[in-house]
Amino acid sequence: MNDENGNEKSEELDDDYLAAIDAVRAAIERFEDCGEAERQELQNDLDELSRMAEKLESGRVEIVVFGEISTGKSALVNALVGEDLTQVNVQGGWTKDLWHVPWEGTGYRVPGFAKTEVVLIDTPGLNEVSGEQRGEMARVAASKADLVLFVTDSDLNETEHSALVDLADAHKPIVLVLNKTDLYRREELEQLLTLFKGPRLAGLIEAANIVTTQADPREKEYIIESADGSTRSEWRKPAPQVEDLRIRILEVLEAEGKALIALNAAMFAADKSDRMAALRVRLREDRAAKTIWSFAVTKSLAVALNPVPAADVLGGTVVDATMVVTLGRIYGIDITTSNARALVTSILKAAGWVMLSEAVVSYASSVFKALTVGIGSAATMIPQGAAAGYGSYIVGQAARYYFQHGASWGNASAKQVITQILENTDKESVLEQLKEEIKKKISLNPYAGDGSQN
Ligand SMILES: Nc1nc2c(ncn2[C@@H]2O[C@H](COP(=O)(O)OP(=O)(O)OP(=O)(O)O)[C@@H](O)[C@H]2O)c(=O)[nH]1
Ligand SMILES: [Mg+2]
Incomplete structure (x- = not known):
């Protein structure tokens, strides 16, 4: 220029x-x-x-x-x-x-x-x-x-x-x-x-x-003629041509x-x-899924191994609130423990108390069984623990959705989102897997009865 x-x-x-x-x-x-x-x-x-x-x-x-x-x-x-x-x-x-x-x-x-x-x-x-x-x-x-x-x-x-x-x-x-x-x-x-x-x-x-x-270039044969008229040949590499x-x-x-x-x-x-961005989404989803599962298992074990007061079985526990805080962090959102508790409660409400009533049934039956066969029986603690873990699992899925949408329910209502999650979850399989986790833990715990002795 x-x-x-x-x-x-x-x-x-x-x-x-x-x-x-x-x-x-x-x-x-x-x-x-x-x-x-x-x-x-x-x-x-x-x-x-x-x-x-x-x-x-x-x-x-x-x-x-x-x-x-x-x-x-x-x-x-x-x-x-x-x-x-x-x-x-x-x-x-x-x-x-x-x-x-x-x-x-x-x-x-x-x-x-x-x-x-x-x-x-x-x-x-x-x-x-x-x-x-x-x-x-x-x-x-x-x-x-x-x-x-x-x-x-x-x-x-x-x-x-x-x-x-x-x-x-x-x-x-x-x-x-x-x-x-x-x-x-x-x-x-x-x-x-x-x-x-x-x-x-x-x-x-x-x-x-x-x-x-x-x-x-490949070597070429060059003929060289001397002053006396004699010739000789020589092989040489020509210069590159670029x-x-x-x-x-x-x-x-x-x-x-x-x-x-x-x-x-x-x-x-x-x-x-x-x-x-795609990698980050995948990483977050992986970590969120692992987090939800490990909290659901923790909750299952906590409930199964320590027959607990009804309030714990009914959710809104420290375990659920901690899970929500952890999930928030994965999605880059800071949420206080009290807000996390409030979110858990609103999710449970939006779930239409379905899970709650299930948990109550499970809890009631455990109390009943506890009275009849004794606390610590695997027959009671496993279903009770799994039901509680399932509750946490659903709360986790809902909280994940909430954080994925920038701490909001997006265009849907909380109830719609949670109904959808409940519909899409293979409940039997989640319960089965949670039961397996509990059984593994019981068999590793020398102080817990395996149920058969009771
Ligand atoms: N006749 C001829 N041979 C050539 C020419 N350029 C490269 N070669 C020969 O081709 C062969 C490979 O040359 P390289 O430069 O090593 O080729 P490259 O593509 O770097 O090979 P890699 O690193 O193995 O992928 C060598 O024997 C070179 O001498 C050319 O212009 N003419
Ligand atoms: Mg090369």
Whole structure:
């Protein structure tokens, strides 16, 4: 950008670029307040977002070299950089890691930055025998690239074609590099290029982005004639030919480098944000389910092992209130113990006292049995405990719904929600499982009778 005096003006970063920085920062902030357990699960994603923010803020461009094994990706990186930095080998599957190679002297600078860095990232090849994990690593790297150099040395096979489709679907800018052209006769090469520029890849890659190279051409026999007329032959490796590719990369960067980086970062942030949100939902649901179950079991055991006053069996106990406070925390909502108690009571009311009456029946029968066969009989304590645990289980499910909806019953009434929960719960199976838990505990407790002795 030049001003009226013809001097280069230091450009401001444009709105898209700043919006991309904001999007990445916002994605980070969205998950920064999560609890310790969630943070551990989300840490990798958060780190990746931080790296993306740092990349954006420093204006770094990342070009990922991607493709089948042994197509010459590593050789291409070396040829572009002009140094043998990454390892080239005839053996397929040679590159096992991601190699970040700074590409100095490109002359490219992201507008708005005084100095920027272009990095070439060499990746492991696709289709390596037992190298699925490394192939995946390469795909992930490509999905984060500002620009992908898709390297092939022949017509595209199934793996290559579907990888190309995936990248194009993700709106990745791609330069398709046909390498090792020294191995083809002229007609063969033309035939291949016609194929690449034909209908099969139309829509996936524009013709201008199909480039040929010789990253590490095979040795050729050179005939050398001496002054005396005698000749000798010598085998030498010709210089690599990657100039067309270098020019094309710079053209793409000059034309849309900054937009590519911004678009890439914004899409990355959106994807990560979705992924992390989904992961967080799954984590919360897992933890909530485990919490509800463990409190239901605790309640079952408490009631089964200590024949208790009616008030405890009827719910609204410390166990239920503590469960509600714990569930609230899982969903990032702080609730006081007295509010938790109030919530438990309102859930029980909304349940239409169904559970209560069941619990009462169960309690009454236990009292009756206790009177007839003696307190501590497994025949009485197990059903009584399970019924109490079932009550806590339902209270837990309702409280979970309440917290999932931001501490409200959403569009429904508490009664509707709880009726639905009662309908959707396989009561028999929950009771059976609770009974099993109680039995396990009794058999582990040397002081509790197993019922048969009574
Ligand atoms: N004839 C010819 N051979 C090449 C060319 N470029 C690379 N090669 C050879 O192809 C083989 C594989 O090259 P690499 O650069 O290791 O290929 P790669 O894609 O990095 O392979 P992996 O890391 O195993 O996936 C080596 O023997 C190179 O010498 C080329 O332009 N022409
Ligand atoms: Mg390699």
